[in-house]
Amino acid sequence: MQQKKLLIILSRAPYGNAHSKDALDIALTAAAFEQEVALLFCEDACSILLNSQQPEKTGQKNLASICSALPMYDIETLYVEQRALKENGINASDLILPVLEVDQAAIASLIRESDIVLRF
Amino acid sequence: MIFSILIYGSPTNSLSVESAYRFTKTALAAGHTIHRVFFYGESVYAASSLSVTPRDEVDCFQAWKELAETHDLDVVVCIAAALKRGVLDPPEAKRHEKLAYNLAPPFSLSGLGQLTDAALTSDRLITFGSA
Amino acid sequence: MRTLHTINQAPSNSQLWSSCLAALLPEDTLLLIENGVLGGTQAHRFAAVPNSVLIYALTPDLQTRGIAEQLAPNVIAVSDETFVQLACEHQKVVSWF
Numbered sequence: 071m072q073q074k075k076l077l078i079i080l081s082r083a084p085y086g087n088a089h090s091k092d093a094l095d096i097a098l099t100a101a102a103f104e105q106e107v108a109l110l111f112c113e114d115a116c117s118i119l120l121n122s123q124q125p126e127k128t129g130q131k132n133l134a135s136i137c138s139a140l141p142m143y144d145i146e147t148l149y150v151e152q153r154a155l156k157e158n159g160i161n162a163s164d165l166i167l168p169v170l171e172v173d174q175a176a177i178a179s180l181i182r183e184s185d186i187v188l189r190f
Numbered sequence: 191m192i193f194s195i196l197i198y199g200s201p202t203n204s205l206s207v208e209s210a211y212r213f214t215k216t217a218l219a220a221g222h223t224i225h226r227v228f229f230y231g232e233s234v235y236a237a238s239s240l241s242v243t244p245r246d247e248v249d250c251f252q253a254w255k256e257l258a259e260t261h262d263l264d265v266v267v268c269i270a271a272a273l274k275r276g277v278l279d280p281p282e283a284k285r286h287e288k289l290a291y292n293l294a295p296p297f298s299l300s301g302l303g304q305l306t307d308a309a310l311t312s313d314r315l316i317t318f319g320s321a
Numbered sequence: 322m323r324t325l326h327t328i329n330q331a332p333s334n335s336q337l338w339s340s341c342l343a344a345l346l347p348e349d350t351l352l353l354i355e356n357g358v359l360g361g362t363q364a365h366r367f368a369a370v371p372n373s374v375l376i377y378a379l380t381p382d383l384q385t386r387g388i389a390e391q392l393a394p395n396v397i398a399v400s401d402e403t404f405v406q407l408a409c410e411h412q413k414v415v416s417w418f
Contacts, residue, residue, distance in 0.1 A: 081337075081340070088232070096302055178343070182322050183322075185412075206418075209354060212381070213404060
């Protein structure tokens with residue numbers, strides 16, 4: 071099967087919108103179809119990876135749990151916007167998976183190197 | 191050029207459905223191929239045949255229906271997004287024991303695999319989305 | 322590798338605009354669509370964007386909002402047809418919404 075490099079950028083807070091889960095669903099499906107998928111968490115989306123979430127308290131699906139399954143789909147590399155982590159006072163150790171912190175220049179490069187970019 | 195279009199905005203609360211329509215129509219007029227139009231998220235409502243549009247407003251359902259029929263477009267509606275929003279075709283309505291269905295040809299329900307295929311098969315995948 | 326970026330929100334959505342503009346590389350093109358065209362009237366918004374980046378705004382969206390005559394000198398109004406052409410001329414389209 072043809073393979074393309076797909077970059078999916080999440081930028082919104084974990085709950086209260088359909089975007090975050092919908093973006094993850096695309097990523098998982100594309101990975102299941104053996105595409106090269108990279109995920110980038112920007113702005114409020116850094117909170118999606120927090121390891122302390124208890125979304126069942128408000129009847130939500132645990133997005134962090136969904137993310138923890140990503141390596142099983144061969145989505146190994148999770149990029150996180152460095153500036154967003156800093157602004158939100160989040161440390162890499164607060165996150166559910168190992169991440170690669172990236173700055174704006176690296177993000178621009180990631181976008182350039184990908185065949186398809188979807189930003190939710 | 192082979193285009194696929196991803197629509198990700200409400201027909202009533204965003205311009206995504208309309209912008210995607212304009213782009214698709216223009217691309218077709220210029221002789222390009224539209225491989226697939228994939229309705230995701232809130233845009234699935236655009237495929238409901240039960241919407242009643244005021245006379246002085248554009249009926250986006252009718253517009254897409256006519257465009258799709260005229261050009262034999264593959265207008266696919268994401269099944270997961272559609273079901274949870276109450277956009278069902280006859281088999282799904284029956285399967286889930288719902289009162290009625292509101293999705294009919296040329297629209298069809300399918301999964302994200304069709305979006306992935308569209309991404310792989312097309313020269314360009316263009317997203318029209320909204321918050 | 323030239324990317325066509327589209328942005329469809331008004332510039333008051335500063336987080337979106339800041340992220341989009343920061344992602345523009347010298348060979349890229351920016352197209353303002355829908356409410357994004359509202360950002361096309363003020364040249365200062367693009368001060369940090371590389372000079373070689375071409376900035377366009379979709380004419381029907383400008384006309385809808387009554388600002389077709391208010392475009393900043395560095396923003397060019399283009400038709401739907403040109404949007405399609407731009408999509409062909411660039412390797413990919415990234416939509417910022």
